[in-house]
Amino acid sequence: MKIIAGLGNPGAQYENTPHSAGFEAVDMIAAQAGVSWSEKRAFKAMTAKCVLAGVQTLLVKPLTYMNLSGEAVAPIVGYANATPADLIVVHDDIDMPLGRLRVRKGGSCGGHNGVRNIIERLGTPDFVRIKIGVGKDRADVTGHVLGKFPPDARKVAEAAEEAAAKAAASVVSEGVEKAMNAWNCWRCDGAERR
Numbered sequence: 001m002k003i004i005a006g007l008g009n010p011g012a013q014y015e016n017t018p019h020s021a022g023f024e025a026v027d028m029i030a031a032q033a034g035v036s037w038s039e040k041r042a043f044k045a046m047t048a049k050c051v052l053a054g055v056q057t058l059l060v061k062p063l064t065y066m067n068l069s070g071e072a073v074a075p076i077v078g079y080a081n082a083t084p085a086d087l088i089v090v091h092d093d094i095d096m097p098l099g100r101l102r103v104r105k106g107g108s109c110g111g112h113n114g115v116r117n118i119i120e121r122l123g124t125p126d127f128v129r130i131k132i133g134v135g136k137d138r139a140d141v142t143g144h145v146l147g148k149f150p151p152d153a154r155k156v157a158e159a160a161e162e163a164a165a166k167a168a169a170s171v172v173s174e175g176v177e178k179a180m181n182a183w184n185c186w187r188c189d190g191a192e193r194r
Contacts, residue, residue: 005060018134019145028165045072053173069114070121087127096133099188
């Protein structure tokens with residue numbers, strides 16, 4: 001089984017914000033697969049089961065708020081009899097320009113507190129990450145990631161979230177190396193839309 005965890009903050013006030021880009025990407029996967037979310041209180045998460053490219057896949061949205069994402073993700077990995085190698089985490093990245101995408105396996109948390117908490121709870125950084133570039137306001141990082149996208153930026157963000165959903169499916173169906181080759185050059189500027 002593969003697990004795709006989209007990171008974000010629960011609650012309507014955080015919808016359409018940079019920090020909830022991961023939530024929106026896995027929502028797109030669920031919608032395309034025709035599956036519904038259900039709350040799993042024991043795991044502090046919303047989950048949905050689907051099949052991607054013939055592979056049983058569990059979609060996860062932690063309800064712990066971003067900085068404690070590992071409190072939900074790590075127990076689910078164990079419960080599903082999965083390993084960190086079966087985990088794909090989709091999240092925002094303020095160090096990448098808005099509309100860029102990056103797939104990578106392992107490495108540091110890159111300053112992302114949700115990823116840091118997952119690494120701490122799993123005891124390893126060896127899982128796949130799909131990073132969605134959301135840009136950065138150096139004067140107000142917190143306000144930027146928790147604030148709403150302006151309309152033009154929202155369109156770019158939605159395209160990047162859709163690409164991240166496709167990249168996650170690509171990791172499941174073709175493996176991380178092929179997904180990296182296919183998606184790490186992607187950007188939403190019209191030149192490389194898929």
